[in-house]
Amino acid sequence: MNVVKRLPVLIMILTTITCMTACSSNVGNTQSNSKGTENAVNSTKEPLSIQMFAGLYNEVPEMTDAFWTEWQKRTNTKLNMEWVPSGDLDTKLDLLLASAQLPEVLSVPDFKRPSLIGAIKSGAFWDLTPLLGDFSKYPNLKNNVSLNAFKYRTVNGKIYSLPGSRSAIDPGIKIRQDWLKKLNIPVPTTLDEYADALVKISQGDPDGNGRADTLGLIGGGVIISDGDASFASGFGAMNPTYNNEGGLIYTNLNPQYTDTIAYFRKLYQSGALSKEFAVTKRTQAQDLFTTGRAASYTRSIWWDKEWEDLIKKNGQPEAKILNLTLKGPKAYAVNLTIGGTGSFLISKKVPEAKVIQLLDYFEKTASNEMTDLAYYGIEGVHHTVIDGQKVLNEKGVKEVNTTSKNAGVLATMKWGKVISASGDKAYNDAKIAEVKNFDEIGSVDPFNYLNSDTWNELWAKRQDEWKSMVTKAIVGQITMEEYQKYVDTINNLPEAKKAYAEFATQYKAIKP
Structure with missing residues (x-):
């Protein structure tokens, strides 16, 4: 064999020996080098x-x-x-x-x-x-x-x-506990007691400004946006309610929800519900509460510490927010989320x-x-x-x-939606104690997870009209009987009955 023909063979042998030598020198370090390479790749990987x-x-x-x-x-x-x-x-x-x-x-x-x-x-x-x-x-x-x-x-x-x-425990019906104490009002334990307490607060002068201008319950639309689920839970509105055909009636249109609207009508008539509730935006409601203008608001519990601090900065150093456990006619006014x-x-x-x-x-x-x-x-x-x-x-x-x-x-x-990240252990322990049994007594709205194309199409046409009728019923522009007739009209529509049948089938299949 001449030199030219032997050269590739020699190169191959030398390459193999070199590789074997290098590999043997790394015995015992293979794992760490592999890990190091992985870390190097991760550290240089583009975000x-x-x-x-x-x-x-x-x-x-x-x-x-x-x-x-x-x-x-x-x-x-x-x-x-x-x-x-x-x-x-x-x-x-x-x-x-x-x-x-x-x-x-x-x-x-x-x-x-x-x-x-x-x-x-x-x-x-x-x-x-x-x-x-x-x-x-x-x-x-x-x-x-x-x-x-x-x-x-x-x-x-x-x-x-x-x-x-x-977390499932999220919204709470808040009240200014310091105002209850100042006006010698017992902490409400029922929805009726809550209504009476708001009347006394709104007619009193808890902020000491010399005027009876304190608002009772506020919210962004209240019964339509903030808090309606909590109050409606107390009237049993979250309990699955069926029509004569076995269809599952949409929560906002079942009889218990109508009872909730009647309750808000009484709050409005007594002055316990803000007169501007229907046009108040969520950001405005939050400002009213954190500036010490209002007695009650329903939002996530974890806001309490931050809002107490804001109220104190706004000249009410004794501010203390309490989340109430209120018994309604059929259940507790506690709404749970689906997490x-x-x-x-x-x-x-x-x-x-x-x-x-x-x-x-x-x-x-x-x-x-x-x-x-x-x-x-x-x-x-x-x-x-x-x-x-x-x-x-x-x-x-x-x-x-x-x-x-x-x-x-x-x-x-x-x-997670109860404790405040800015509160100390004593504060958060007390806050947990306020709502420790909410997950046992609260209600979940099944329509938080049920869905129907038939209903979506119908409700898209009717929802704004329904909101308007709710407002009219609360402020007294129509009677509760007129409101009930309106609800009956929707519930008896063929497409509503079809949707309710679809809801019933879904609920049976996926209910907890």
Whole structure:
């Protein structure tokens, strides 16, 4: 064999020897080098850019602040957020869906909004069912979210949205406890006692300004927007109610809900309900309560500490908010959620490869570690630990809030919507004690998860008219008999009966 023919063979032998030598020198270090390589890849991996539409419940956040910098660092993302004020969220969402110019991810407060269901059925969002599979790749999404979260939010048996996981105990009927004490009014234990207490407060001078100008119950539309579910629960409106054909009547149109409206009519006539309730927006109601103008308001319990602090800054240093446990004619006036009605949906325009990346992001946000960050921020930056409890400081209150919880699926926390991240242990223990039995005595509206195209089409035509009739009934422009006739007219429509039959079938199949 000549030299030319032997040269490739020699090169191959030398290469093999070199490789064997190198490999033998690394025996025992294979695992650490592999891990080091993995870490190096992760540390240099480009952040995942996510375009997201989400609700704004506080001041517009600075995405480069300490909280959002840490959130994006831990998830290796670059969030491009379109924050929409909560009061404009539904309107903006409807316009967005109609335009079909969808961002990559929608974070929405109500997964069964008719316009959203319509967009889902028209193919605007990814069917996540085959991608999630048996959830073996997504243990946080499987184990850390609210019970039945995926079961409740299916559309035609398919999963199109990931849950905004929250606690079942959420809204509370609040009252100024310090005003009760000042006016020697016993803490109300029934809806009737509550009504009497509001009359006394509104006719008194609890704020000491020399005028009887204190408002009783306020809310953004009250019976239509804020608090109606809590009060209606006391009248048994959340109990499944069927018509003569066995159809499940929509909650707002069942007899118990009509009884609730009659109750609000009495509140209005007595002066216990704000005269401006029908035109008060949610932001205005919140301002009225936090400036010490009103006695009662119904919202999430975790607002109490922040609102007490605001009332104190507005010249009422003794302010104390109490969430009431009120017995109604048929049940307690306590409304429970299904553990978060919010949803994250992924636009069908997103490539499948990126959908997988987005699911990995949401899986990470559903971890206990990311949930802790969403509630308390960074130790030493946003909170300190006092008596074993994390307490937000001034920076934490500014950066870690309701808005900061809207960019990812979080793990469910029983007291997540009760305790205040800025309250100390004594404060939060007392707040939990106020509502400790809510999950046992409260009611869930089945229409939080039932859905019908037939009903959506009908209600879209009738809802505004119904709201107007509710207002007229409360302020006395029509009698309760006239209101009842109006309700009967809707309930007897063929399409309503068809929808009620569909609701009954669904409820039987998926009820808890």
